[in-house]
Amino acid sequence: MTPPFSLQDDDALLRRLFDVGLAAALPSPDLLRPHLPEPPPGRTLVLGAGKAAASMAAAIEALTGDWPVPPQGLVIAPYGHGAPTQRIQVVEAAHPVPDAAGQNASAALIAAAGTLGPDDLLLALISGGGSALAAAPVAGVTLDDKRAVTRALLASGAPIGAINTVRKHLSAIKGGRLAAAAAPARIVTLAISDVAGDDRSTIASGPTVPDPTTLADARAVLARFGITPPPSVAAALNDPANETPKPGDTAFARADYRMVATPMLSLDAAAAEARRLGLSPLVLGDRIEGEAREVGRALAGMALSVAAHGQPVAAPAVLLSGGETTVTVRGNGRGGRNVEWLLAAMLALDGHAGIHALAADTDGIDGAERIAGAVIHPDSIARARALGLDPVAMLETNDAHSLFEALGDQVVTGATRTNVNDFRAILIR
Template sequence: MSPAALLREMFAQAVATALPARSLPDFLPAPPQGRTVVIGAGKAAASMAQVVEAHWPGPLTGLVVTRTGHGAACSRIRVVEAGHPLPDADGLAAAAAIFDMVGGLTADDLVLFLASGGGSALLALPAPGISLADKRAVGAALLGSGAAIADINCVRKHLSSIKGGRLAAAAFPARFVTLAISDVPGDDPSTIASGPGIADPTSFADARAVLDRRAIKAPDAVRRHLADAHDETPKPGDPRLARAETFIVATPLASLLAAARWAEGQGLRTLVLGDSIEGEAREVAKVMAGIALSARRHGQPLAPPLAILSGGETTVTVRGSGRGGRNAEFLLALALALDGAPDIHAIACDTDGIDGSEDNAGAILTPDSLTRARALGLDPAARLDDNDAYGFFAALNDLVVTGPTRTNVNDFRAILIR
């Protein structure tokens, strides 16, 4: 099997392990005496809803919101497609409808909340006095600032009427069960989709600190709201969350380990560096290049044939005007750091099938990527400076395009040393 085929199949194994059809059914609770209301938000929301419908033994109603193009046919649960990574009017309407659906429930009722990556942007119900335009402005600034997802979602929670435990509080006294596919480093359930059903350990002061640290010039309404801080998110021990439970049904680590097992079956040694790697994509690439070169030259930490696997969520501080995506940027920086070293190939893809806001999941790197690019008149370093990794790999015909996978356990990276 060619190096590219090996890498693509490792990625496929990682995605397959996280698909709701495989991961979700065992976590479904018993039906309640009363009503079952299924709600959800995220890139996997529609496929998760399909699985619930297929396995649920009794009546149910519901609504889930997913990214445009990530929908799936459901017969009893309404599926709404909305904007991501920035919220739009469709997401706003869906969030308002979901909030209304959980009102007036009783202790005999059950709310199933299907959470997955992307839910923060898709479930947009701004706090009083804040407009959708305000939230979009802050979100765009944060996404381009290089902020970690936990910091971005801290701010989102404190500009919301629905996130950070507020949805479960509104559903009380009904039982509120969150079934989550994790896309965040460390699998912190309060960060996945900004935790609408989970107590929030962060504060208004934390949100203000994130904006200050990243020098975000937020709209006046946002600054006033965060400074007022009179309506804090529900905290651990809040009685309104006494009947809220959370189960993580799929994780980045499980997908990495599945890919590793498959690779070992192909005769490769494997080294899983972790599922929670964060930092600037180009800086992470330099570290990964050093490990790969050490393995090739010295057989340390392991000798080839070797697959080095990692997950997490890198960030990109946008300074250029090109088309990017954090996985493509990682690979372009990796190419420069490896400088054409032979026998080293790599893949980096987002398991949701979308690298940032582009139409690719990621890309493939080969030992001759820089040589082929320069033959086409491309300057790899200049492309990286312009955050144009998408354009770089598109010119080489090395983009990985899968379309929406309808799951999301964050980034998957594999470096193959033969």
Template structure:
């Protein structure tokens, strides 16, 4: 038996399973096959996202000769490169470094000819990192709206709809600025459904949403925008390029990694270790605590009824949950999902779980996520932790920190969003019995 035997060492197994999922999304392993032959004309490499630096390294490893360009990634996510400059900026709330990087990227792609190529490297996080406000919009106001949306429980596509219409570079505007050069975007998806227009707010993709849609999102969540934001969302000049715009005719996109790819890799790893995997999907959305409770119900069904699969099994899912912040604790959507799941399990024997973000950072904390075990609730009680109260205060991080059950990886420099795995070691019945 290996050290990550799921029956003897569930924590090590779940951690190894998560590492396998992350490895499947590493651009240094998958990007090269999606590159075209290096063109004869000029090549400008630009990009943004949590995987931007590792994608830039992959391009330099695959293409010989000098390559110039600029990518922007999150603080502490950089890597050494030869010719492509890497700038670090703030995420999830934008800052001046992101604004400066976006200005330079927009400048780099202008003035190119029809034989030139813009290679655009896009991954999750690019919306905040490419922070170039539309004319008349103050960065401070855009930061305020971003913060409000993050706390509101808005889905990622709703957030990005607003961001596109407050930007001078997102929502297809980067590709429009590069015309008549060819634009090839290589992207790592971190969004449910893998919609190219939503990944990093689609800087090279035509935008089907409208200014009216953006205004409706803010109204839906009761967010009263600052004056500059309100004016921008009412100005027709800030409408994004739409499908069929001739400036986007030479823009192409290739997805190099998706959440489902990581779930499939994890499922294959589980099978090698004698488990039956069930993949619930790569696009589970909703409030993190509600998703956690639902997953707990599925795990209980495996234990008590052998359905939808018999134990030993692992239940896998991905997607992006949301957290409506009402408390004052330290959280993260994966930690909150896991805590709700654990409370619902009520110490069910033989059930262990991991919830973590594949980028290595759950929200704004230092962990990727956490682990839950059948004795976690009892341990929490011994040290005086009221799990229900902590959940109500959005303080899930503190629970797993005090239990010593955080999953800490540091930046992975990729991002296919949330990864959730529930290990059911044994059940009360065999498959088909009741």
């Protein structure tokens, strides 16, 4: 069968797969409709935080305009990720390091949840990024102290689950505390997952679900990654009052959790499109974690095996994967985990003919850059060196964004208003 898409147009093909995967995670009314609960006897309060919070709120408004009491509420989204709404207020705040806007909006979320009664419904809209956006430090911890700990954790190479273990125990809203504030109301959470394994307690640090981690676990994370916290944080993590609600707590007696989009949903959509285009897709998994450069080298090795031996899949093929790698900051370059993964893969492939790759973050931002990711080609190393760049040195200083900017190979989407984490595709022709 002749593929309906030219395999010579590698950039367009890889971008097509990414766009299809991204579209599967966009929180449209059609995506949310099957998960919407029935209207309650009382009022519906919509509260939420995350990179998809504004677009989810807009979809909820479109779906519930004819309810007897149309929902109202407040959600927090990153700067530039807002959406037009009428009844649900959207507040924009900082990510990944929290700011005062997020702190003030979080206080408003907690106060609003406390007004609900047994006939009311809390409709929680939760997505990745909510941990930083919903910044409500526990008593005795300042926002500056929490920001300092967040920066240290982000630079340490700690996985997101470990980072959120600390965040939950320093927060008045995370780790099930929003549910505790809303009880005895009915709680329905609509979530878009950005974490490995779709762990509900990790997505936005689980504001509406029980927290299986403990204060001791949070202290262990800081010790493991060599982080000395400010005195106020150390005191908070030793205060039993800051322990989070656990499984079996009555706060969750009327709580329901519904996953509306996941990384695997996006990978499956991209795989189906690859088949339509005449490629053999191999989905390696949606929970690949680890140091970005090491994962890049490992998956490059798999691509070389496909090219040399037709194993574990025969070319033309595409290797698809998701998850969230980490970067241990060693230099002061402009880096992000997806471009660091790509740069390491590029070096491991060493200009091998017929192998191309794309890696991008589905929220449109890789690291602190307004760049989703980049693409690599067999001639990427040669072009970089022709420009006087040293790819090896740039990997060591975490400066991959600068390299791909110079090559003109960045992937730019703008704010996507969703987030199912990293999307990686390696094309072997």
